[in-house]
Amino acid sequence: MTDHWIIAEGLVKRFGNTMAVSGVDLKVRPGTVLGMLGPNGSGKTTTVRMLATLLKPDAGHAAVGGYDIRTQPHQVRQLIGLTGQYASVDEKLTGRENLVLIGRLLGLSRSMAKQRATELLAQFQLEDAAHKAAKAYSGGMRRRLDLAASLVGRPGILFLDEPTTGLDPRARLNLWTLIHELVRQGTTVLLTTQYLEEADHLADDIIVIDRGRVIASGTPDQLKARVGAQTLAVKAGREVDLPAIIELISELVSGAAEVEGLQVSAPAASPDLLPAVVRRLDAAGIVPAELMLRGPSLDDVFLSLTGRHAEADSDAETTREPPR
Amino acid sequence: MNAPEPSPLPAHVSLASGLQQTFTLAWRTLLQIRHNPWELGDFSIQPILFLLLFLFVFGGAIAGSTEDYLHFMLPGVIVMNMMFVTVYVGHGLNTDLTKGVFDRLRALPIARWAPLAGRILADLVKQAWSILLLLAVGFLLGFRLGTSISALLLMSLLVLTMALAVSWVMVLVGVISRDPEHVQLFGFTALFPITFVSNVFVPVDTMPGWLTLAVSLNPVSSLADASRGLLTGGPVLQPALWSLGWALAITVVFAPLSLRALNRRLGRS
Numbered sequence: 001m002t003d004h005w006i007i008a009e010g011l012v013k014r015f016g017n018t019m020a021v022s023g024v025d026l027k028v029r030p031g032t033v034l035g036m037l038g039p040n041g042s043g044k045t046t047t048v049r050m051l052a053t054l055l056k057p058d059a060g061h062a063a064v065g066g067y068d069i070r071t072q073p074h075q076v077r078q079l080i081g082l083t084g085q086y087a088s089v090d091e092k093l094t095g096r097e098n099l100v101l102i103g104r105l106l107g108l109s110r111s112m113a114k115q116r117a118t119e120l121l122a123q124f125q126l127e128d129a130a131h132k133a134a135k136a137y138s139g140g141m142r143r144r145l146d147l148a149a150s151l152v153g154r155p156g157i158l159f160l161d162e163p164t165t166g167l168d169p170r171a172r173l174n175l176w177t178l179i180h181e182l183v184r185q186g187t188t189v190l191l192t193t194q195y196l197e198e199a200d201h202l203a204d205d206i207i208v209i210d211r212g213r214v215i216a217s218g219t220p221d222q223l224k225a226r227v228g229a230q231t232l233a234v235k236a237g238r239e240v241d242l243p244a245i246i247e248l249i250s251e252l253v254s255g256a257a258e259v260e261g262l263q264v265s266a267p268a269a270s271p272d273l274l275p276a277v278v279r280r281l282d283a284a285g286i287v288p289a290e291l292m293l294r295g296p297s298l299d300d301v302f303l304s305l306t307g308r309h310a311e312a313d314s315d316a317e318t319t320r321e322p323p324r
Numbered sequence: 325m326n327a328p329e330p331s332p333l334p335a336h337v338s339l340a341s342g343l344q345q346t347f348t349l350a351w352r353t354l355l356q357i358r359h360n361p362w363e364l365g366d367f368s369i370q371p372i373l374f375l376l377l378f379l380f381v382f383g384g385a386i387a388g389s390t391e392d393y394l395h396f397m398l399p400g401v402i403v404m405n406m407m408f409v410t411v412y413v414g415h416g417l418n419t420d421l422t423k424g425v426f427d428r429l430r431a432l433p434i435a436r437w438a439p440l441a442g443r444i445l446a447d448l449v450k451q452a453w454s455i456l457l458l459l460a461v462g463f464l465l466g467f468r469l470g471t472s473i474s475a476l477l478l479m480s481l482l483v484l485t486m487a488l489a490v491s492w493v494m495v496l497v498g499v500i501s502r503d504p505e506h507v508q509l510f511g512f513t514a515l516f517p518i519t520f521v522s523n524v525f526v527p528v529d530t531m532p533g534w535l536t537l538a539v540s541l542n543p544v545s546s547l548a549d550a551s552r553g554l555l556t557g558g559p560v561l562q563p564a565l566w567s568l569g570w571a572l573a574i575t576v577v578f579a580p581l582s583l584r585a586l587n588r589r590l591g592r593s
């Protein structure tokens with residue numbers, strides 16, 4: 001039927017005089033994850049809402065699972081799951097009731113809906129909170145419940161709109177693992193995020209979106225290569241080690257080390273740098289307090305692609321509150 | 325779970341499925357009450373308080389005795405309470421819109437009208453409960469049915485019909501309000517004058533002439549009159565026809581307005 005499960009060509013959406021999305025093209029291959037990377041207000045959410053049939057595009061067309069989002073929205077809805085800042089659960093119901101509700105709405109029998117809820121609660125580590133009202137959930141639990149709610153119908157295509165924004169690192173890692181597992185089972189995912197790290201971790205392909213347009217696309221590695229080197233940082237455990245660390249790193253990167261407090265950092269142009277540093281530190285008998293390789297951030301990507309920092313376009317953002 | 329089914333997916337929701345989804349969503353709204361018992365208190369205790377308060381504070385002054393007054397006011401209090409309970413439609417709808425539940429539902433392959441229909445159906449259940457409760461308390465306080473059980477059922481049906489019509493006004497309030505608190509503010513601010521400038525608590529002939537016109541034109545008055553006739557005896561046909569006419573007019577005006585406002589709000593975010 002089609003080589004791509006999500007295809008969009010020239011999608012446009014205007015809100016009043018604001019162009020929220022001005023001609024977005026994208027393609028997602030079956031069983032892969034496309035990461036849509038961009039700052040607040042760049043049009044990510046509006047694009048996802050159009051693809052998920054919640055908004056009608058002003059121009060362009062798109063197909064999800066081979067069905068036209070404009071003329072066959074009901075078929076599209078049978079194939080997709082949606083988790084976003086806006087597509088949310090009923091706070092007054094328990095986690096379990098929320099899942100049963102959606103199962104019933106999807107036409108499952110009472111017992112099937114209960115069984116599916118039990119499965120999902122187990123899969124998303126929510127069994128202990130199953131009988132608590134969703135408003136009592138922590139941020140991480142809430143996102144897991146949102147994600148579980150979008151999976152009741154076992155959709156083959158999943159839209160994840162900033163699934164980890166506002167979560168602490170542990171909850172984020174936890175959610176990443178769950179998303180990985182879904183992809184491993186064959187789910188096709190369109191993910192929006194503000195974090196390059198997240199797109200890098202989860203996505204097979206990335207598009208960078210800015211002011212409603214796609215400004216770059218490629219694999220995470222291609223994109224990072226375009227942006228530039230990673231940064232190596234070593235933090236000394238003791239102050240006495242600092243001079244030796246500076247000397248050692250300066251030698252390896254030919255002089256470009258930067259020192260800030262107890263931390264020494266340098267651009268890591270070659271992948272050999274990290275093991276070389278570890279070997280040299282070990283040989284010198286130095287145990288560092290921290291040793292890390294930091295990738296470029298969304299801000300670095302933006303700076304290199306647009307010459308601007310990644311800041312929110314305040315008026316282009318579509319929040320769940322309509323502008324008035 | 326990988327490929328879209330080779331056979332084409334259905335393009336529409338059947339009417340039977342749509343109704344099933346409506347019942348499920350109504351069940352969800354009623355389930356909320358189980359976890360928020362104060363909500364039950366809102367539409368159970370409040371009308372009883374109104375009933376008791378007006379009965380014992382004003383009863384003697386207005387009608388000479390509380391027993392006479394009870395027979396005058398109980399039908400009116402049922403109508404007044406119906407008006408207030410409709411605010412839940414707007415409040416609940418607005419909560420769903422602002423919290424994102426509405427979008428979650430719209431992304432599911434369910435009938436487009438099911439979320440709204442489910443909300444209104446749940447409201448009718450709350451309405452029926454309130455009527456039942458007020459009648460029960462009324463009978464405990466000494467109210468005697470002057471007509472028949474079928475007249476009582478007819479009264480309930482008439483009140484529910486008006487509730488359905490006024491729900492459309494509250495859908496509009498729910499859609500145009502920024503948050504649930506504003507729904508309550510707008511809703512009650514509009515409802516207080518409408519319900520009190522009526523013959524719910526005081527007979528029209530005790531009011532100044534200029535007010536009489538407003539009171540007798542008020543749909544709350546016609547509905548209270550019709551309810552009185554159906555519960556205690558007296559003229560029914562004329563006020564009942566007025567009530568039905570009002571219900572029809574309100575629906576014809578507000579249903580399209582509400583749906584248009586809802587679609588506009590959904591297309592804007």
